Amino acid sequence: MYRLLIFLVTSLMACGQGSSQQTTTRPSTDSTRFYQFGEASRDGIGKRYQGREIAQVMGHLGASWLDRPEREQEERTDLLLEALSLKPADVVADIGAGTGYFTFLMAPKVPQGQVLAVDIQQEMIDYLNEGKTSRKIRNVTPVLGTESDPKLTANSVDLAILIDAYHEFSYPREMMQHIATALKPGGRVVLVEYRAEDPSVPIKELHKLSVAQATKEMKAVGLRLLRNDKRLPQQHIMFFGK
Template sequence: MKKPLWFLSLTLLFVYSAGGLVFAQQPAPATAADKGVYQYGKAAYDGIGKTYLGREISQVMGHLGAAWLDRPEREQEERTDLLLEALNLKPTDVIADVGAGTGYFTFLMAPKVPQGKILAIDIENEMITDLNKTKNRSKITNVVPVLGTITDPKLAANSIDMALMIDAYHEFSHPREMMTNIVRALKTGGRVVLVEYRAEDPNVPIKPHHKMSIAQAKKEMKAVGLQLKSVYDKLPQQHVMIFQK
């Protein structure tokens, strides 16, 4: 099958999988704060050698792979229309799209929350620039790009109705710290929604460390005080896992 031009050029810089374009990455050295939370070892071909609750953290996709996020076939491959319905958004919701990237899903959600807002969070300045360009071009006023860090999404306490992570959580280099801050930001009754490729299904053509099982997600969310409330499994290849305090 003929590959698009952006794909051919990016293969010089990235390793491609059906789950995305990933940087080759080395594990960060352990710190005193990591003791007892993370373990370090030899990295798998799609991991970083840093393990959290039995799961090796995956390599990450960077801004140079942004074209893959906005590919025309994404809606049909991932059925983003069904995901949008599954979220049951309210007009006044304040949503943190953590790992928003270029804002593909951010700008799909924005019209659904006309009296609310979307906090589009990413850790790369290049992604924030893309988000602002799209916001200005589309004249959508209820999207607020936020530059976070690898440990902190920069959310105020008790400020959000939902934190959404679409194929992003498995790449967090500091999942305990990030989730602790996200949970702190939830309003009473707020939700955390993880959208992850199904690790239980060997037919999902995604690299192993870019998938997550329900059991693993439950274990990691329990560590920060969250319980699984429901799973929506009508997407072709992904779980939609909804957690609450």
């Protein structure tokens, strides 16, 4: 199964991953001074942030991989849902929601709240709207964001979750600044990322993220690590707060 997963991931990267953050033409300079530019590695875009090269992305052509039947068993999304401890009235932002695989798992857990399903590709927004209609779910709101702005209202979100998405953001600093601003008092950011510390995890290196690297990058936007939940077989569940 792991060999199949590697093959699928490798193939899909040629299309462009779950965050749906599209690669843009690399500018020659960066006026913000947040980023450095150089030669792109095989799986990266040549743009670096805090010493980490940003990974290539998967677009809407990889939608079937996001909804693969074996995903729950491979990633134990049931355990991830449990780890979030969602409350009925929570407002959750699913950043890089893609087809809404996890969006539609969270929605029943927040019957008095809502899930804001954010993506930057109109094709994914279409998938989300179709899924919302077919499932007759009313507390999911698709949101078309941009590469640098998830288009969330300030002080509106109890939890923002990014599943295998953050490492592909073309503008991680700007995105996380907006997400931090969108948090309500006591709100949390959850990064779910394949463990870079574990060489046995069969995912390409640029599509993994270590706790140390994530902590450094979140600190830059005023977020601190609250805890790292280790219940998943291959991924970190890292909780951050202001």
